[in-house]
């Protein structure tokens with residue numbers, strides 16, 4: 001009965017149109033979308049990701065966990081830095097945010113080390129959301145057993161929070177407050193997540209170089225300047241690197257610098273010659 005109706009459905013233009021309109025507007029689309037593996041690049045995910053605060057009571061499949069850990073562990077780190085990562089189930093961390101797993105970062109206590117953690121965790125954050133899972137940064141989550149060198153945790157879990165449709169849904173400073181130039185890099189950095197949404201960065205452009213500088217001010221600067229603002233700068237640098245690569249440039253180095261002037265990350269690249 002259903003099969004015999006199928007040809008009529010396929011060849012009936014109004015029905016087909018209605019079906020596609022439903023796919024576009026109905027909330028189920030999010031569920032279908034979230035089940036598709038790796039449909040978006042990390043760069044594309046910059047424009048749709050969000051901090052996920054509510055998770056479903058269902059574990060992340062093992063193969064996804066391995067690929068998330070590989071994504072962060074095998075990634076190039078900022079010059080001179082070395083962070084370690086553990087992906088633990090909720091039972092092994094102090095306060096659960098409801099997510100089934102937590103990606104924990106361990107590093108030295110220096111501005112460059114914190115920035116490096118942001119640089120790596122943001123790659124994981126984008127990867128996790130690109131495969132249809134939810135993720136979010138949480139300052140209050142700690143491992144139960146191993147506190148030495150612990151820096152911050154990224155919650156990872158299944159979620160039904162819809163991804164953002166595009167950049168108009170982000171609450172961010174206007175572009176001209178972070179950069180004098182409207183480029184793919186500044187647009188991608190503008191959307192980066194940050195602690196308390198403080199967005200403590202400014203961008204400078206030189207030939208073959210992008211500088212992401214710590215420009216936090218005001219009360220949030222006082223609260224966050226030591227650790228969280230540095231993680232934020234690393235996160236912003238990840239967005240800058242992805243935008244540069246998306247435009248065909250090859251990254252030569254990403255170097256954190258805290259030599260008296262403002263903390264910054266200098267990204268050097270070879271320009272696309274096409």
Ligand SMILES: Cc1cc2nc3c(=O)[nH]c(=O)nc-3n(C[C@H](O)[C@H](O)[C@H](O)COP(=O)(O)O)c2cc1C
Pocket residue numbers: 049050051052053137138139140152170171192193194195196197228231232235
């Ligand atoms: C280093 C860092 C720490 C954060 N800590 C928390 C936290 O403890 N709790 C929370 O709800 N959100 C936390 N956030 C999420 C930010 O509040 C969020 O990224 C920001 O408001 C922008 O929202 P969006 O990520 O959805 O664009 C943190 C973000 C970063 C980058």
